[in-house]
Amino acid sequence: AQKITQTQPGMFVQEKEAVTLDCTYDTSDQSYGLFWYKQPSSGEMIFLIYQGSYDEQNATEGRYSLNFQKARKSANLVISASQLGDSAMYFCAMREVQGGKLIFGQGTELSVKP
């Protein structure tokens, strides 16, 4: 069965610095996708970035990049130049192509300090 693990319940980062949020996963499938979502206090789920299991290059979207290490089964999110508005919950998720279900990790609460 697929599983997502985020081991950092909370993280602090200084404004304008970079921060890495950890995510490891477990699956027996060869074909899957990895996602990161941001959830501000309003509760909406904001899609940030996606990495396919067959993608050879790490995904990037603006200030977000995904450090994909397939052999280690890790998909860490890197946020560069943190902003106060980045303070939120961040969830890592995985979807196996076979099952089609998006499964979430426990989340990491990021706080950006001015």
Next chain:
Amino acid sequence: SAVISQKPSRDICQRGTSLTIQCQVDSQVTMMFWYRQQPGQSLTLIATANQGSEATYESGFVIDKFPISRPNLTFSTLTVSNMSPEDSSIYLCSVWGTGLSYEQYFGPGTRLTVT
């Protein structure tokens, strides 16, 4: 992309009653997903709803408690039945992106408080 709306956005209900949550998508989608997010927790998949067939429920969720309807390709409802305070959560519907999009989109959620 897909734009998803949910009704109601929030509600306060008494225990023992039922609430039906509506989810409307601006495009036709095959699969719709219902998630629950209990306070301070992550998202947990309740069920997957395909048009024209019975919903598929995840372990720990049953149809009698969370009946789902999927009358067409743009709409679904989730009912939370015989509510207890433990059902206080945010309920979100979700769909895949259309066409070749790999993205998965979420509605704004329904904040339910059961007293």
